[in-house]
Amino acid sequence: DSGVTQTPKHLITATGQRVTLRCSPRSGDLSVYWYQQSLDQGLQFLIQYYNGEERAKGNILERFSAQQFPDLHSELNLSSLELGDSALYFCASSQRGGGETQYFGPGTRLLVL
Amino acid sequence: ILNVEQSPQSLHVQEGDSTNFTCSFPSSNFYALHWYRWETAKSPEALFVMTLNGDEKKKGRISATLNTKEGYSYLYIKGSQPEDSATYLCAFVGGSNYKLTFGKGTLLTVNP
Numbered sequence: 001d002s003g004v005t006q007t008p009k010h011l012i013t014a015t016g017q018r019v020t021l022r023c024s025p026r027s028g029d030l031s032v033y034w035y036q037q038s039l040d041q042g043l044q045f046l047i048q049y050y051n052g053e054e055r056a057k058g059n060i061l062e063r064f065s066a067q068q069f070p071d072l073h074s075e076l077n078l079s080s081l082e083l084g085d086s087a088l089y090f091c092a093s094s095q096r097g098g099g100e101t102q103y104f105g106p107g108t109r110l111l112v113l
Numbered sequence: 114i115l116n117v118e119q120s121p122q123s124l125h126v127q128e129g130d131s132t133n134f135t136c137s138f139p140s141s142n143f144y145a146l147h148w149y150r151w152e153t154a155k156s157p158e159a160l161f162v163m164t165l166n167g168d169e170k171k172k173g174r175i176s177a178t179l180n181t182k183e184g185y186s187y188l189y190i191k192g193s194q195p196e197d198s199a200t201y202l203c204a205f206v207g208g209s210n211y212k213l214t215f216g217k218g219t220l221l222t223v224n225p
Binding site (some may be wrong): 002032033041042043044045049055056060090098099100101102103104105106107 | 145154157159162210211214215
């Protein structure tokens, strides 16, 4: 158990809908990362937050947005969902956000029908 | 676009065999190289973070080496056991923004 929690574990929704994925980092970690794992892709970095502020952006679509709250939990919002958004979404956390070890949550499996 | 390549894509070995696989990454703007172990139905788990050229790290039967000048790292498993079966991921960290760029992984299957 990494200490990172994610909810929900599974999510089934329809095209065009909007969903919110939630992540709580390990106690003491200030940085949160979101990754997407699709069938034929490796882990793709989406976005990083550090102590409430966006720090780095990866291949995140405009339909997706995220934020980190004062209690350091983070939410990833996915809107106007398409079939291709079906994937495993991981959240990870680290202490400082400076390239050190990241601890991954159990992931949320999203299926868009 | 950063290119992080892992080879082979998959590997089947017998229990007791020693094995190794490769991660290739850009040799410029290097900050760190991570190795993670990802078992089916679980989440990636950190093995090593390597930062210095020539670094060697060891954890039980698993070890890793790093060559930042030529842009590669090797992961070695000595005396493979069935519980070593997993996907092994490497991730390159560049010095400009510290984000991790993952390779697609090497899927190791150890047959009893």
